[in-house]
Amino acid sequence: xxxxxxxxxxxxxxxxxxxxxxxxxxxxxxxxxxxxxxxxxxxxxxxxxxxxxxxxxxxxxxxxxxxxxxxxxxxxxxxxxxxxxxxxxxxxxxxxxxxxxxxxxxxxxxxxxxxxxxxxxxxxxxxxxxxxxxxxxxxxxxxxxxxxxxxxxxxxxxxxxxxxxxxxxxxxxxxxxxxxxxxxxxxxxxxxxxxxxxxxxxxxxxxxxxxx
Amino acid sequence: xxxxxxxxxxxxxxxxxxxxxxxxxxxxxxxxxxxxxxxxxxxxxxxxxxxxxxxxxxxxxxxxxxxxxxxxxxxxxxxxxxxxxxxxxxxxxxxxxxxxxxxxxxxxxxxxxxxxxxxxxxxxxxxxxxxxxxxxxxxxxxxxxxxxxxxxxxxxxxxxxxxxxxxxxxxxxxxxxxxxxxxxxxxxxxxxxxxxxxxxxxxxxxxxxxxx
Numbered sequence: 251x252x253x254x255x256x257x258x259x260x261x262x263x264x265x266x267x268x269x270x271x272x273x274x275x276x277x278x279x280x281x282x283x284x285x286x287x288x289x290x291x292x293x294x295x296x297x298x299x300x301x302x303x304x305x306x307x308x309x310x311x312x313x314x315x316x317x318x319x320x321x322x323x324x325x326x327x328x329x330x331x332x333x334x335x336x337x338x339x340x341x342x343x344x345x346x347x348x349x350x351x352x353x354x355x356x357x358x359x360x361x362x363x364x365x366x367x368x369x370x371x372x373x374x375x376x377x378x379x380x381x382x383x384x385x386x387x388x389x390x391x392x393x394x395x396x397x398x399x400x401x402x403x404x405x406x407x408x409x410x411x412x413x414x415x416x417x418x419x420x421x422x423x424x425x426x427x428x429x430x431x432x433x434x435x436x437x438x439x440x441x442x443x444x445x446x447x448x449x450x451x452x453x454x455x456x457x458x459x460x461x462x
Numbered sequence: 463x464x465x466x467x468x469x470x471x472x473x474x475x476x477x478x479x480x481x482x483x484x485x486x487x488x489x490x491x492x493x494x495x496x497x498x499x500x501x502x503x504x505x506x507x508x509x510x511x512x513x514x515x516x517x518x519x520x521x522x523x524x525x526x527x528x529x530x531x532x533x534x535x536x537x538x539x540x541x542x543x544x545x546x547x548x549x550x551x552x553x554x555x556x557x558x559x560x561x562x563x564x565x566x567x568x569x570x571x572x573x574x575x576x577x578x579x580x581x582x583x584x585x586x587x588x589x590x591x592x593x594x595x596x597x598x599x600x601x602x603x604x605x606x607x608x609x610x611x612x613x614x615x616x617x618x619x620x621x622x623x624x625x626x627x628x629x630x631x632x633x634x635x636x637x638x639x640x641x642x643x644x645x646x647x648x649x650x651x652x653x654x655x656x657x658x659x660x661x662x663x664x665x666x667x668x669x670x671x672x673x674x
Contacts, residue, residue: 257502262527282546282647283560285497287508290469294506296499296542298564315474330508334494336652339670342600343588344610348495352510376555380645388554388635398556416657423600429664430657433592433673435494440548440646445628452641458551461645 257356258409268410277353277410278303278331282379286310287328288359290321301329302374306405308355309362309371314399322359322401329355329403336434340417341426349432351412357403371400382457469568470621480622489565489622490515490543494591498522499540500571502533513541514586518617520567521574521583526611534571534613541567541615548646552629553638561644563624569615583612594669 252258252269260267268274284301287294297318302309308329312319331353338347362368369390376384390398417430439461442454464470464481472479480486496513499506509530514521520541524531543565550559574580581602588596602610629642651673654666 257505257507261529262525282549283544283562285499285508285510285542285544287497287499287506287540289501289504289506292501293469293538293568294499294501294540295469296497296508296540296566298497298542298544298562300560313474317473326505328499328506328508330497330510332495332497332510336655337494337592339592339595339654340599342602342606343584343596344602344606346588346591346595346599348512348591350495350510354508356505372555376558379558379560380549380551383551383558384555387552387558387640388638390554390556394554394556416655416659419659424659425661426600427661427664428599429667429670430660431666432655432657433670434652434655436650436652438648438650440648442551443548443628443644443646445642445644447628447631447636448642449637449639452639454643455641458641458645 252409253407255407258407260411266411266413268412273410274353274405274408275303277333277351278308280333281331284329284331287330288318288322288325290318300375300379302371302378304370304374308403308405309374310401310403311372311375312399314397319399319401323361325359327357327359327403334435335414336432338417338432339430341419341423341428341430345417345419347413347417349414353408353410355403355405355408357407360402362400362402368395368400371402372398382455386455464621465619467619470619472621472623478623478625480624485622486565486617486620487515489545489563490520492545493543496541496543499542500530500534500537502530512587512591514583514590516582516586520615520617521586522613522615523584523587524611526609531611531613535573537571539569539571539615546647547626548644550629550644551642553631553635553640553642557629557631559625559629561626565620565622567615567617567620569619572614574612574614580607580612583614584610593673594667598667
């Protein structure tokens with residue numbers, strides 16, 4: 251079950267709320283980029299960044315030279331992952347909407363110091379972005395590890411909202427001669443583009459060519 | 463030209479920064495959903511929501527019953543729009559990356575009171591989500607307008623970051639027998655799905671069927 255704190259309990263459109271932890275995992279595991287919200291100098295800051303999940307921990311990384319992760323260590327953060335599935339075209343402007351799946355996680359940013367957990371976090375972040383790559387690549391060396399900050403956020407306090415299906419119009423609007431429905435947004439992988447610097451004879455690995 | 467305040471000036475990866483206001487418009491105009499960051503009870507909150515642009519003003523809307531827009535009135539916000547264009551597959555985990563275009567806007571949330579500007583904002587938000595719909599639909603009535611909060615953020619302070627192209631690996635890694643390149647992420651419109659409640663004989667309008 252997901253948390254039931256005040257800020258993860260929906261006040262409106264309650265029918266869009268999901269309460270199962272599996273729904274949270276599904277939204278997170280299907281994403282590439284999250285939006286990390288933190289407070290910097292009293293103002294909010296929303297940063298798009300990669301992430302990875304291990305159990306009930308979300309991992310983020312950044313350069314040790316970047317202000318954002320450093321300043322947010324120990325501070326409250328909000329991480330949001332959103333998938334847009336389509337545009338909901340209603341008969342009135344008021345009921346126009348979006349079909350989506352989104353997760354919001356509230357927590358405190360913990361800077362990961364333990365070398366094994368740091369490596370586990372980096373592995374999760376890489377595999378989220380490009381499944382199958384971690385075992386195929388040159389892994390981070392000491393210098394690269396020193397330049398990389400790894401941070402963790404617990405998935406304890408989180409909410410999931412989804413909207414799917416056709417528009418919900420006002421009763422009297424269904425008689426209007428206006429087309430209504432959903433225009434789906436389709437996200438798919440294109441054809442892999444080899445690095446021009448690639449030597450000849452290196453085939454595209456199966457996990458990249460047939461990524462699901 | 464875009465702003466050159468401390469928080470919109472890149473400290474790292476400066477080559478990814480764009481300084482032309484047209485780049486900001488291009489990122490915003492291509493999006494469906496932004497991530498609105500605000501501070502609620504001392505903690506950051508990141509909300510996915512629709513938006514629209516009129517000149518150098520970004521419009522947002524919400525229910526007058528929702529806490530978020532109401533609490534953020536007059537407060538600093540950050541609005542981020544992100545497009546993921548592909549996964550950058552390097553020869554090392556360290557240089558794995560994402561091709562993307564993103565805009566971050568820092569401003570103060572202004573609640574729009576003027577009826578004409580409110581309508582202009584709602585039109586921009588609807589047209590961003592579904593171009594061509596505003597003139598085809600039943601427009602908001604008095605009751606709906608009373609239930610809708612419209613807010614504005616100036617685009618004065620904003621930054622744009624993009625990354626495109628193949629991976630940039632360490633010199634010595636180019637000799638590794640590892641495939642490298644870009645796996646593009648392709649976002650396209652699917653086939654419109656008519657509302658099951660639609661009476662027969664209403665064709666799919668051109669602006670929905672052939673949306674670019």
